[in-house]
Amino acid sequence: MQQEGLYNPEFEHDACGVGFVAHIKGQKSHAQVKDALTMLENMEHRGACGCDPESGDGAGIMIQLPHEFLWEECIKLGIQLEEPGYYGTGMVFLPKESELNQFCRTIIQEAAEERKMTFLGFRSVPVNRQGIGPTALGAEPEIIQFFVSRPDGVANTEEFERKLYVLRRLIIQKVKQKQSYPLPLYIASLSCKTIIYKGQLTTYQVGSYFEDLRDTRVVSAFGLVHSRFSTNTFPSWSLAQPFRMIAHNGEINTLTGNLNWFYAGVRSLSSPYFTAEEMEILLPIVDKGQSDSACLDNVVELLLHSGRSLPHVMLMLVPEAWDGNTQMDPLKRAFYEYHATLMEPWDGPAALCFTDGKTIGATLDRNGLRPLRYAITSDDRVVVASEAGALPIDESTIIKKGRQQPGKIFVVDMEAGLIRSDEEVKGELVRQQPYGEWLDNYKIKLEELAEPRVTFTYLSKESVFKYQQSFGYSREDLETILTPMAVTGYEPIGSMGTDVPLALLSDQPQHLSSYFKQFFAQVTNPPIDPIRERLVMSLATFIGNAGNILIEDKKFCHCVTLEHPILTSSELEKLRSIDTGVFQAKTLQSYFRADGKPGSLEAGIERLCRYADDAVRDGFEVIILSDRAIDSQHAAIPSILAVSAVHHHLIKTGNRGAVGLVVEAGDAWEVHHFACLLAFGATAINPYMALASIRTMREEGQLDTELTWDQLRKNYVKAVCNGLLKIFSKMGISTLQSYHGAQIFEVLGIDKEVVDKYFCGAVSRIGGLQLDDIAKEALAKHWRSFENNRSPKSLLPEGGVYQWKRRGEGHLWNPQTVHLLQQACRTDDFQTFKKYSALINNQKERIFTLRGLLDFAKHRTAISIDEVEPVSEIMKRFATGAMSFGSISHEAHSTLAIAMNRVGGKSNTGEGGEDELRYQKLPNGDSMRSAIKQVASGRFGVTSNYLTQADELQIKMAQGAKPGEGGQLPGHKVDEWIAKVRHSTPGVGLISPPPHHDIYSIEDLAQLIFDLKNANRDARINVKLVSKAGVGTIAAGVAKAHADVILIAGYDGGTEPLPSVRLNMQVFLGN
Template sequence: MKNPGYPPKQGLYDPAHEHDACGVGFVVHIKGEKSHQIVEQAITVLENLDHRGACGCEENTGDGAGILLQIPHAFFQHACKGLGFSLPEPGEYGVGMIFLPDDRKLRPRCEKTLEKIIADEGQKLLGWRKVPTDNMYLGDTAKACEPFVRQVFIARGKGIKDDLAFERKLYVIRRRAENALRYGKDAVGEYFYVPSMSCKTIIYKGMLTARQLATFYPDLTDPLVEAAIAVVHSRFSTNTFPSWGRAHPYRYLIHNGEINTLRGNENWTHARQSMLASALFDGDLPKLFPIIQEDGSDSAKFDNCLEFLALSGRSLPHAMMMMIPEPWENHESMDEKKRAFYEFHSALSEPWDGPASIAFTDGTVVGAVLDRNGLRPSRYYVTKDDLVIMASEVGVLDVPPERVLEKRRLQPGRMFLVDTQEGRIISDEEIKQGMAGERPYRQWLDENSVHFDKLPGVDEKQPPHRRQATLERLQTFGYSFEDLRINIGPMAQNGIQPVGSMGTDTPLAVLSDKPQLLYNYFKQLFAQVTNPPIDPIREELITSTTLTLGSEGNLLDPKPESCRQLRISGPILKNSEMEKLRQIDRPGIKPVTLPILFNPHEGKTGLEGALEELFAAADRAIAGGATILILSDKGADRTHAPIPALLASAGLHHHLIRTGARTRVGLVLESGEPREVHHFCLLIGYGIQAVNPYLAFECLNYMIGEGMLKDIAYYDAVKGYIKAGVKGVVKVMAKMGISTIKSYCGAQIFEAVGLGRELIDKYFTWTPSRVGGIGLEDVALEAERQHAKAYPTYPLDGRTLEVHGQYQYRADGELHLFNPKTIHLLQKAARTNNYATFKEYTKLVDDQSERIATLRALMELKFAAKPVPLEEVEPVEEIVKRFKTGAMSYGSISKEAHEALAIAMNRIGGKSNTGEGGEDPARYVPDANGDSRNSAIKQVASGRFGVTSYYLTQAKELQIKMAQGAKPGEGGELPGRKVYPWIAKVRYSTPGVGLISPPPHHDIYSIEDLAQLIHDLKNANHHARISVKLVAEVGVGTIAAGVAKGHADVVL
């Protein structure tokens, strides 16, 4: 039997990057009347969602399908009679659905371990039942890892008062069994899995297609299997490694979508464990830890948290409102009680953010909710005979129109609920008003929560202009003249992050011989296809920049003081706000400042010692009642260098997670180092909740004093800079489909390039890093060199900032692959049509690559010992037919260049690409000399500029552009000054008006949507190949596999 789960982490593969998108549905009888017909109808719904599931290379091996039912008592009573034991009344026993190893030695060991745990927990084992299965129609892959499926029956022990208490005890039994058999010392790993263990519900699922479920599990076709609630799911796993355990449903939910903030949610949940206490579990709480199982999918981890909240005293709707709150911050017309509910709970936990359609049930109520953006569709019918049918789309069950009482769609952030005990549908408004009215949340907030903006404070003072002192500090933190001119100045002047038109041709930080900030070793991740980016412009109303600072309290027992936190409206604080923060004198809010400095002459030892002292100082401060820790490098001088702010912040964040103290404090950074949007994003992503970039503000004052910033007051410059910084962070969050900074905080949505494993594991835990790199010793050396520049042995007169040449070429600056010499040679070769000059150009570029500016420059071609005979090599004429140009749009390059590329490619039989700017229909007609200016590849991008039916029919290949190569996760942008009338004509737009491609295709929010567009384009042009352009990132292979399952002809 093969491992039923994912392969282990190896090479560039990591199971953490698996994605999925699915079909969801349920059938419920509102009055709670059980029947086999409900089960049959649910299976029909599942089979009609088969196109939303997927299979790999084997058509009979599915990505996963399953059904969750209420326990069919009559069926089990009949089935168990022949097994030597009888069942008590419903609710007096629970059923565990168990996936066991097929190995005859391992299986008895698992069973005995589970039986011992049942006895230890004071419950009674009734017996085991082998679940009949029929694998005749399964593919070889599914058969190879097929588990041995058994059901265990457990009678309620003495002292268990009610169903809910029994459900908690079964939860404890399952978690103990999982910890022992999946993760313990003698574990069998993923060979042991418990789909469900409950006294209310049972789950049948597996690595099946939707149509195989009822065949594989004959139980489901027995007329005695009756239910009033049946929830089904068909999985589209965008990878080649589906598994039995990761099929849905999970214990409480089915999920179509992605949780984009998963790493942060996991970190925060783990950190909260040390503060949890609950009388409901009567000492069993530690047995449940960790709450979230590390090897689960995003859906499984969401289910772990939902289950924990639901069994800890909250109703399912209450728990769902906490985990997926609607966008309340900017909702001016929202009822005040409901707003208070959301505001109070935002002090307890952060949202699980990402596109999602989730159906949930505990066997009594069943409901559904969409994410705050509504990016996964769901629709439902209510019939006159008290049925509710909900699914990802309409038409999943044939219902005569005359039977339909009501049909609607789920709305963003809204909840739909059926209570079979009360026998009615409960509206979103009633659910939430009921939750909001349970406790006096507004009163608790008014008495405890502190709104930072409403506190009296000091005015922002313009500091005196001290040129030399400012320059000294700027050099200490590695500022360059480019930082001022290209980043900080435009941010202050325009209130937006500056945009460049080209990609970067400078070396990676780890390969550069110039000083580098630690931020430069990290790359932002972005969403594409399965968890799309959101549009921060169109969807501004649902974004939130609010954060809270302070101690969270016990999640399981909220009290008025649980919201005793400082609420700030944005993550960037002015100098005056830092002063106000330090002066706060409120119960439960105690800020303490910790220095982040070290002796630069002590190298790695000094830096490591300073970090350990920082961690110890933080522990002492927390023990002394601190609820806000301010990390400050303001004391930097000749003998004290600043610890790299990102290293100190991330290191302390993870130290506090490991010690269980992270949720006891808020983290604020007061540093001269951060000045770019990327810096702010990294700091927030690694746990900092507010940043005061004091030197950036001093820099603005310096620029005004030096005449570099004109016609703007210092106060307005600070305001513009903060606005640009916050908007930039929101834009980066949107790349990952995240709407709230509170969810983004600690989410670590970055990969490291060039950091060593030891450094990653200790200070940037769980950060992906594909290659090795520098360690703490190198970081210390970099800091020492930078400090030495600011404080040379012999003081220099006429001190000025260096021009690093990061953005624009400088002779003594950073290496650029494209520089005046290479560009001159290329232009000369093209203008003179001189092949010898072109060879000079290619040799120069190749020689530069050998200076190791890129990762590929670290590799060498490996030649075969014996060359391939020339007669076996394709002729040049055939090879060039595979040539394709880059997708540069008309508008980003000139008409002459765009057409020349098309003519050249058509002459040699290659393919040119229109880019996303459309194409003049006049080019579809060959020129008089026989040349064709028609581009063979035509792009369909998110803006759909120039896309018409005629355009689509003139292509040999239609390319769906899912992400912008130069700015992944963002849309392309053509400034208004470049939208000339002739370009506007081709793009069907207005001259002079800037054009921005949205980050997502607004009709593609899932893999199924992409499959639909592929289908539509194939119908628009039967002869064209359909290609999908992705951007390379960590885990892109899993997305590419899913795109291939969506029937794309080419993935690039």
């Protein structure tokens, strides 16, 4: 699928039902296959269909190769198969178009010959198209099997599987040489052990479509099934699961970063199991344009074939929460910590079923965010599925019923004929190598290092002021950001969203991070509660060479480990002066010539990248990018640009894995700045200017506190760390390692070429600044302090982002607009209202919103206003925002409700229930009942009666002002009245969880919609989403989950709510 409008295929998400049926002793039977298909059918409601109900989102089954069946069928075609294990079977989707089809067939044969495998023949897979929907049929490929024999000298099936893996990659490589994406050929499986039947089918169709599956000769010891619910609205057969190793229900939130790190390390990949020639064929291992699950499958496959066992691979990629778990066995901790130095977790909700044909198992993410239930029977069968009861079993034969637990693994060894528990599997793996010893010997702990030989000079009050000016600090930053962080250890909170211009529209010189908007989880994955569920979160940081992931070597853990990525200035100096003989740091000056000439910034970045290359070549393990050395000739490269440029440059040269990238940044003070730096590649950050600013404020007596400098510094670092956790958790990411380099931002206002070069992979859809423009903004700040000033300032600029300030950032809500609007409404004066709207709409002088840059295109002749539908009709389409009784007063809340009922529009209860008193009409005929009842993550006051009293039920997936965050109503705000409405105790605080605990993915949302529709079938079900890149794709999924109304809420008010609405309009509005 191509990018179109604002649509980008990378925005697609999916989630699903998953499960398997297996015989513990490996007994093959057709019943096993049949049972698996029955299970699949009973998870139909976990899948979805698109516009046409007969086309599913995809479903499939993986079974063992049914040798007898294939042998007999092939004989009919004149193909003589070898003995089991001596031939490989490929399951392939080919284009129907004959020329391309022939091209693909030829390539398959050529490739097999090239890999010294005898090509045995093709078999067309018989299919029955009855009942398959037109959308699926429109994209249906020709499905064929091909067979190759095992070359001589291949010792065992494992080695043969490896060779088949190489063959599969070679076929893809050859196709790629001639064809561009999307490739015409897809190989669902190629193995001597397993085979996958899947397609864009509903769960019921898998068995009916593939005639093979109904043949009783098709026997297997297991059947692994998957049913897919995708936000995708475009037909795709290849996205169906299972994949070759795994079937996945969930979402990898950190995919971009995982892939970046993976690609960063491919140069250093080498394995005794593959020749250099083979390795070359395998690259790049993970192809573009695949789903997150498919990418994960590719990596699982590589690691498995490189000699690790399947459980080992799964624990390495999806580890349980180990950092901070004091109850954990030290051996297990060491195992996880060692692997953490090699690879970051692939994080996100995940129920994973995996198999290599001989063992089959399942594991769950560290948060346990997907359900997985199992039952073991007395006749040696294991049934694992997203739901209990998906396969009816005689209850009397069940000897164990359980659920998969967070971070736990469960393996059925069908060769040994036994089930291995989490303790057994892990107990064995953690003793494979002396991981603990390796760590003790090679890990460098910063706190254990000697004091640095040189300490950085203390900055005077004057220099601090100068630096503050040139890095763009405002009084507001010091007062409302740094001060509370240092004094309380927490980030400050504010209210009412923002109404300032986008960075791109602002006249104030911006911090470059302001062009980056954080993503957040909604619907397709849940945010995490970083406070209440702290135990799964981790900020552990490793600085140094990451090594080769394909082999286990003690040297790979020779790195500096940190509890969190924020370095104080003395810690940075320690790091700067480390010299273990093989571990040393190099400091690079991150500046550019402050001459204002075109190309200066670019030259500065190029120079920096060149020096970084040299440093890697010279064997340094750590690169420190420092912007301390600025002067009147040299301005700092904005740190996020410097880091990201070097990070991506090193990824391109394949060297990123070899070094840690530490930033000594003057322009990092808000949590958002740190998050940007980490997400774009920084390993650790020293915010020397923020720290010096706090110190100076304290010395100048500007902090109203008794705290010592040491305490203030600790508080500040703590506030940054907590803030980081909050940001990760908003995206559903638990660990810094996974967030590191994950680029989970939308870029708003930077030119696409700049983004592609220096922030490659980030989403940028409206264009914007070029490098010279970025330089211009940086210099506007730089020259504040470095030019020869005639009228030197004694104060920093005011800021005015969080509060309206005359000399500060512009706000659409300002003294004039607020006054005029109130005056107009109070005196019922349309002319005054027009003055108000003129101030908002006329953005010629000062621009606030993207919509302010739009004009109407008149394609029709004007008509008389009398012909336009009347005010009374239009007003029915209005709703007020969701504000809870609790956040706003009863008076304000009921006034809004009365007004909306008068005009025929809808007011919204907000989260927190509604007093039943409001269901009675007032004597004058007014009603205080809110037509829309909200169902939010706290579910306060959500009862059968409350739901029954609604005209519309709104599921608040996220809140525009603070998407992905929970809320807290402190005890003192919970008075008798509020407690009654919320069904709680007066005086006891109420916490709303960040996620809906019954919505961890799209199919869960479908379930809640179904629940609510049952609770009140006359009410429309409205799903409130917050605008972000890709919201249209999510909305399409939500429409498929049967929402009646979708609300796209503006994100932060600052980002336009509207653009994304465009997306996929037909698709879901037509549905």
